[in-house]
Amino acid sequence: MRKEWPLILGLVILIGLQTTHLLDWLLLQSATVVLSGLGGLSLLILLLARRIASQADHLAERLGEPIGTLVLTGSVILIELALVTSTMLSGESNPTLARDSMFSVLMIVLTGVKGITLILASRFQTSGITEPFQPEDMATVNQSGASTYINLITTMSVLVLVLPNFSSDSSEANFSLPINWLLTVVAIGLYAAFLRFQTGSYRNLFLEASKQLELPETKASNGLHKASDHDSDSTIWSGILMATGLLILVLIAESMGNLIEVGITDLGLPSSLGGVLVGFLVVAPEALNAFQAANRGEVQRSLNTLYGSSLSTLCLTVPAVLLIGEVTNTNVILGLNPMESVLLILTLILVRPLSGRVSELDGLMLLSVGLVWISLQVVS
Numbered sequence: 001m002r003k004e005w006p007l008i009l010g011l012v013i014l015i016g017l018q019t020t021h022l023l024d025w026l027l028l029q030s031a032t033v034v035l036s037g038l039g040g041l042s043l044l045i046l047l048l049a050r051r052i053a054s055q056a057d058h059l060a061e062r063l064g065e066p067i068g069t070l071v072l073t074g075s076v077i078l079i080e081l082a083l084v085t086s087t088m089l090s091g092e093s094n095p096t097l098a099r100d101s102m103f104s105v106l107m108i109v110l111t112g113v114k115g116i117t118l119i120l121a122s123r124f125q126t127s128g129i130t131e132p133f134q135p136e137d138m139a140t141v142n143q144s145g146a147s148t149y150i151n152l153i154t155t156m157s158v159l160v161l162v163l164p165n166f167s168s169d170s171s172e173a174n175f176s177l178p179i180n181w182l183l184t185v186v187a188i189g190l191y192a193a194f195l196r197f198q199t200g201s202y203r204n205l206f207l208e209a210s211k212q213l214e215l216p217e218t219k220a221s222n223g224l225h226k227a228s229d230h231d232s233d234s235t236i237w238s239g240i241l242m243a244t245g246l247l248i249l250v251l252i253a254e255s256m257g258n259l260i261e262v263g264i265t266d267l268g269l270p271s272s273l274g275g276v277l278v279g280f281l282v283v284a285p286e287a288l289n290a291f292q293a294a295n296r297g298e299v300q301r302s303l304n305t306l307y308g309s310s311l312s313t314l315c316l317t318v319p320a321v322l323l324i325g326e327v328t329n330t331n332v333i334l335g336l337n338p339m340e341s342v343l344l345i346l347t348l349i350l351v352r353p354l355s356g357r358v359s360e361l362d363g364l365m366l367l368s369v370g371l372v373w374i375s376l377q378v379v380s
Contacts, residue, residue, distance in 0.1 A: 003051070004051070004241065006044075006047040006048050006050070006051045006245075007048065007051060007241065007244060007245050007248065009044065009047075010044060010047075010048050010245070010248040010249065010252065011248055013041075013044060013252065014248055014251055014252055014255070017252065017255045018255070023255060023259060026259060027259065027262050031263070031266035034259060034262055034263045034266065035263050035266075037259060038256065038259050038260060038263050041252060041256050041259070042256075042281065044252065045249055045252060045253060045281045045284060046284060048245050048248060048249045048252075048285075049249060049284035049285040049287075049288050050288055051241075051245055052072075052242050052245040052246055052249065052285040052288075052289075053285055053286075053288035053289040053291075053292055054292075055238045055239075055241050055242035055245065056071070056072040056242055056285070056289045057289065057292060057293075058235075058238045059071050059072070059235065059238050059239060059242065062234075062235045062238075063235070067199060070195075070198075070199070070304075070308060071239065071242070072242065072285065072286060072289055072305060073286070073305065073308040073309050073312055074312070075242060075243050075246050076246060076282070076283070076285065076286055076309060077309070077312040077313060077316055077317075080101070080105075080250075080282060080313065080317070081316060081317060081320050084097065084098060084101055084317060084320065084321060095172075095330070095331040095332055095333040096333045097321075098317055098318065098321035098332060098334070099161065099333055099334050099335070099336065101279070101313075101317065102160070102161065102313055102314060102317055102318075103161060103336060103340060103344065104276055104279040105279055105282075105283060105309065105310065105313045106153075106157065106310055106313070106314075106344065106347070107343070107344075107347065107370060107373050108276075108279050108280060108283055108370070109283060109286070109287075109306050109309055109310050110153075110306070110310060110347050110348075110351050110366070111347055111366045111367065111369045111370030111373065112366075112367060112370040113283065113286075113287045113290060113291075113306055114290075114303075114306050114351065114363070114366055115363040115364065115365075115366035115367035115370060116287075116291060116294075116363065116367070117290045117291060117294040117299070117302045117303075117306065117363070118139070118294075118299075118358050118359075118360070118362050118363030118366070119360045119363035119364070119367075120291060120294040120295050121139040121294040121295075121297060121298075121299040121302065121358065122138065122139045122358060122359050122360045122362075122363065123360065124139070124294070124295060124296065124297040125138060125139040125140075125297055126138070126139075138357040138358065138359055139297070139299050139357065139358050139359075140208075140299070140356050140357060140358075141299055141300060141303065141353055141356050141357070141358055142205060142206065142207065142208065142300045142356070143353050143355065143356040144205045145202075145205035145206040145207075145300065145303075145304075146300075146303055146307070146353045147352075147353060148194075148202075148205060149303070149307035149308075149311065150307070150348070150351055150352050150353070152190060152194060152311055153307065153310050153311050153314065153348070154348050154352075155190070156187060156190070156311070156314040156315060156318075157314060157344060157348060159183060159186070160183070160187075160314055160318050160334055161334060161335065161336045161340075161341070161344060162335065162336065162341050162344070162345075163335075164333075164334040164335035165335035165336070165341070167179070167335075172331070172333055172335075173333050173334060173335025173336075174331075174332055174333055174334050174335070175334075177326070180322050180326075181322075183318065183322070184318070184319040184322055184323070187314070187315045187316070187318050187319055188315065188316075188319055190315060191311065191312065191315035191316065194311070206300065206304055207300060208298060208299075208300045208301070245285075246285060249281070249282075249284070249285065250282060253278055253281045253282055254278075256278070256281075260277055260278065273377050273378060276374065276377055283309065286305050286306065286309050289302075289305050290302040290303075290305045290306050293305070299358065318334070339376070343369065343372075343373055343376075346369060347366070347369055350362075350365055350366055350369065351366065
């Protein structure tokens, strides 16, 4: 129970935020007090994210890859969908809500988080090795699995965020109703087929490259060993704690929305930066889980988490938003502006694996793109 103090503290603070006027009081204070409150809540979210990442690691060890990382990805995307849905149904008309949400997640995950992940994995792999490094010294990615992820992410990104700008059957950056329904079917169908292959016949494509060398009978015995060593009750308890922590984290992040907006306004920053900050807080559990795995040299587990988050955001958010928009007669804009489209295409080019080896330079290039994106959000 001692290890779960961040969850207990988060639950107590969440109840306090929901049942008292603390947030309303903070909003009326000076910029210094607002920023102090924002910093304290952000620190709490990072503590929660660290505990969630730890529980996700336990689940990944007990369930095996790639199913272990799918549990964390699935939990996060469900809560993200709940937040987007609740915002759309609250009466706040924001036609670019889904687009901005998806684009922020993609840029945060594929540039910043992946960049740091590659740097950590490369340093782990080459620690203690005298330069110059040999190709076999570099961190190894399961190229077949990574390429599959990137191909799907690229396909859905272009179909959802770029192609609507060139559609002639709608006056805005969106498709007509028949094309939107087709896009919904394509998104859900591709994601369902991918999950079937990832957990079935193509499962080996998403394991660490070194583990593919194990003999089939060795892998089978390992699976039996894991099943007999770990109690199912402990696995269920870890899953409950992880899901509870995720729910508390996202609800606190949602409560911070007005606080972030006021803080950004007081600093004279653009309001679009608020969505980016909330996005950072929401993806924190997945980011920390990826960092922990990369720090142990498990680069493929890190990529499974990051790519899985990006793909599920694209494939599941779009159908939900299009459906809600149609039911509530709310306008939805999917297409990115030209500058964002260029950044997205550049990111998709950089994350595409050219070989099975990665270095710190690969991570630094992605971090550079992420830094430019954040800077443009600040000055735009």
